[in-house]
Amino acid sequence: MAAPVPIGAGELDRDTAVERRSPGLYEADLPTGWSAANGALHGGYLLALLGRTLGEQLPHPHPFTITAHYLTVSRPGPALIRAETVRTGRSLSTGTASLIQRDGDGNEVERVRVLASYGDLDELPDDVRTAAKPPETPPIEQCPGPEDAPDDGLVPPMPLHQRLRLRLDPATLGWAVGQPSGKGEARGWFALADGRDPDPLALLVAVDALPPTTFEMGFTGWVPTVELTAHVRALPAPGPLRVSVVTRNLAGGFLEEDAEVWDTADRLVAQARQLARVRLG
Amino acid sequence: MAAPVPIGAGELDRDTAVERRSPGLYEADLPTGWSAANGALHGGYLLALLGRTLGEQLPHPHPFTITAHYLTVSRPGPALIRAETVRTGRSLSTGTASLIQRDGDGNEVERVRVLASYGDLDELPDDVRTAAKPPETPPIEQCPGPEDAPDDGLVPPMPLHQRLRLRLDPATLGWAVGQPSGKGEARGWFALADGRDPDPLALLVAVDALPPTTFEMGFTGWVPTVELTAHVRALPAPGPLRVSVVTRNLAGGFLEEDAEVWDTADRLVAQARQLARVRLG
Numbered sequence: 001m002a003a004p005v006p007i008g009a010g011e012l013d014r015d016t017a018v019e020r021r022s023p024g025l026y027e028a029d030l031p032t033g034w035s036a037a038n039g040a041l042h043g044g045y046l047l048a049l050l051g052r053t054l055g056e057q058l059p060h061p062h063p064f065t066i067t068a069h070y071l072t073v074s075r076p077g078p079a080l081i082r083a084e085t086v087r088t089g090r091s092l093s094t095g096t097a098s099l100i101q102r103d104g105d106g107n108e109v110e111r112v113r114v115l116a117s118y119g120d121l122d123e124l125p126d127d128v129r130t131a132a133k134p135p136e137t138p139p140i141e142q143c144p145g146p147e148d149a150p151d152d153g154l155v156p157p158m159p160l161h162q163r164l165r166l167r168l169d170p171a172t173l174g175w176a177v178g179q180p181s182g183k184g185e186a187r188g189w190f191a192l193a194d195g196r197d198p199d200p201l202a203l204l205v206a207v208d209a210l211p212p213t214t215f216e217m218g219f220t221g222w223v224p225t226v227e228l229t230a231h232v233r234a235l236p237a238p239g240p241l242r243v244s245v246v247t248r249n250l251a252g253g254f255l256e257e258d259a260e261v262w263d264t265a266d267r268l269v270a271q272a273r274q275l276a277r278v279r280l281g
Numbered sequence: 282m283a284a285p286v287p288i289g290a291g292e293l294d295r296d297t298a299v300e301r302r303s304p305g306l307y308e309a310d311l312p313t314g315w316s317a318a319n320g321a322l323h324g325g326y327l328l329a330l331l332g333r334t335l336g337e338q339l340p341h342p343h344p345f346t347i348t349a350h351y352l353t354v355s356r357p358g359p360a361l362i363r364a365e366t367v368r369t370g371r372s373l374s375t376g377t378a379s380l381i382q383r384d385g386d387g388n389e390v391e392r393v394r395v396l397a398s399y400g401d402l403d404e405l406p407d408d409v410r411t412a413a414k415p416p417e418t419p420p421i422e423q424c425p426g427p428e429d430a431p432d433d434g435l436v437p438p439m440p441l442h443q444r445l446r447l448r449l450d451p452a453t454l455g456w457a458v459g460q461p462s463g464k465g466e467a468r469g470w471f472a473l474a475d476g477r478d479p480d481p482l483a484l485l486v487a488v489d490a491l492p493p494t495t496f497e498m499g500f501t502g503w504v505p506t507v508e509l510t511a512h513v514r515a516l517p518a519p520g521p522l523r524v525s526v527v528t529r530n531l532a533g534g535f536l537e538e539d540a541e542v543w544d545t546a547d548r549l550v551a552q553a554r555q556l557a558r559v560r561l562g
Contacts, residue, residue, distance in 0.1 A: 064507065064535070064556065065350075065507060065508040065556045067348040067396060067508070067510060069346075069367070069375050069396060069398055071367065071368045071370075071375060072368075086350070086352065086391065086394050087352045087353075087391060089352075092507065094350050094352060094394065096377070096394070096396070110367065110368060113367050113375065113377070113396060115348060115350060115377070115394060115396040117350055117507055117508055121533070124532075124533030124534055124535070125533055125534055126533070127531075127532065127533065127534070128530075128531070128532040128533070129498065129531045129532070130529060130530045130531065130532060131464070131465065131528075131529045131530070132529040132530045183412070184412065217410065226345065226346060226373065226398055227346040227348070227398055227510075229348060229508075229510045229554070231537060231554075231556050233530060233532055233533070233535065234532060234533065247412075248411060248412045248413040248549075249409075249411045249412070249413045249514060249549050249552070250408075250409070250410045250411065251405075251408065251409040251410070251411060251514055251515060251548075251549070252402070252405030252406055252407070252408065252409075252514070252515065253405055253406055253408070254345070254405070254514065256512060256552055267532075268529075268530050268532070271530070271537055271554075273510070273512075273552075273554055275345065275346045275512050
């Protein structure tokens with residue numbers, strides 16, 4: 001077995017690297033490797049990109065709470081990031097960042113706007129009082145991945161799947177065989193494909209990595225995220241993460257997706273909620 | 282019985298009024314009526330204030346998803362609001378707003394930063410597919426209010442309680458009689474004291490109006506909000522709202538509070554999550 005890729009030296013680290021041009025202005029070249037079937041870059045990857053930039057902009061290293069509004073579709077290629085420090089405190093600092101690309105006419109178009117507060121997870125006390133329980137997920141070897149999907153167009157191959165090792169709970173995969181359960185849920189295992197262990201950046205990818213819960217509710221269309229807020233609650237232990245996503249309320253063409261991420265030490269390391277749109281009927 | 286106060290003519294409407302000085306610049310004089318025992322203005326009121334300002338700034342009327350980061354303590358008195366339109370789309374528009382006050386030396390200090398996407402709830406289709414159920418809340422007349430609390434300092438009188446009609450489920454009031462249940466929950470009824478019916482602005486107050494869930498977990502200290510995100514999912518029907526707040530994970534001195542708001546038509550009209558701090562031990 002190959003030596004594990006250390007945090008900082010993996011594909012995610014390489015592909016979220018930004019170059020500081022001047023105070024608050026960063027440049028990046030967004031790779032195709034994190035795009036989905038339609039060529040759009042993955043929302044969790046974009047969150048990690050902007051989350052990393054804010055980690056360089058702010059005096060604290062870790063996103064405690066980060067909100068992204070997805071404005072227009074981000075594509076591979078050159079991008080600018082404008083970051084602003086809103087407030088610096090002793091234990092928390094707050095900042096905002098914008099991802100910008102140019103359209104065909106060379107005009108700047110904002111893709112994503114982020115607002116976040118950062119702290120240092122290493123400095124938190126160890127106290128945990130939780131009523132939350134890890135999701136009951138079958139062993140990873142009993143969970144199929146996207147590469148096991150039939151070649152029927154339901155799960156089109158996408159570059160993103162080369163970057164992630166997703167293994168999905170068969171109980172939430174009815175949609176893949178034409179039998180959606182009707183329950184708005186998705187569960188599975190998440191790891192980075194190169195074996196790099198999880199950190200807060202990886203958690204920002206994980207909270208948006210599973211298939212949309214609407215698939216099990218019988219909808220097949222794209223489910224674009226309007227807004228996603230992630231709370232990183234602890235540094236994850238090494239090893240694959242378990243992710244559980246639940247939708248309770250689909251109404252008026254919008255739904256929430258509530259994600260939990262658990263580490264191998266059975267600790268709830270991230271919570272996230274997104275508001276997404278779905279084309280009804 | 283007095284005629285009901287119409288939406289637009291209530292205390293909340295009066296107290297969230299802002300005056301536009303120039304494009305994107307608004308002035309307000311924040312009243313003492315929405316402050317808590319320590320003199321700090323209530324987080325839900327501040328969310329409604331900034332939410333209303335963004336409703337004037339943006340072409341769409343209703344906050345679909347709004348995130349506030351609470352930076353410093355807001356006090357009654359003069360305030361500036363700087364608002365910026367981030368993007369205007371056909372069905373959604375996105376904006377940001379900052380609440381600013383001056384400190385003792387006359388320097389501007391930012392209190393709250395908000396990022397939100399707005400739409401028009403009237404234009405959404407009626408489809409509802411929900412697995413969510415309203416909280417089991419006893420009839421309103423069986424739920425005590427803050428004015429029924431013993432005069433022992435646990436629930437100090439605060440101006441805010443004159444603006445709201447809160448009625449709390451006795452099952453989540455163990456803390457008030459020295460017997461916290463240990464469960465991180467708070468439930469109750471919420472209405473504006475002047476009888477004005479709820480609208481999206483009132484929902485922004487309601488999502489942060491109940492006592493902190495930490496009281497039932499045995500902590501008595503203040504629980505300042507770091508960040509709160511609210512999703513307004515439907516226009517509420519007239520009448521009092523039911524609010525349910527649950528905390529599952531308290532760790533490292535931080536906790537999430539998940540709030541749901543239900544209207545008299547048993548519709549889930551708002552969901553919110555906040556990240557808050559609590560002093561442990």
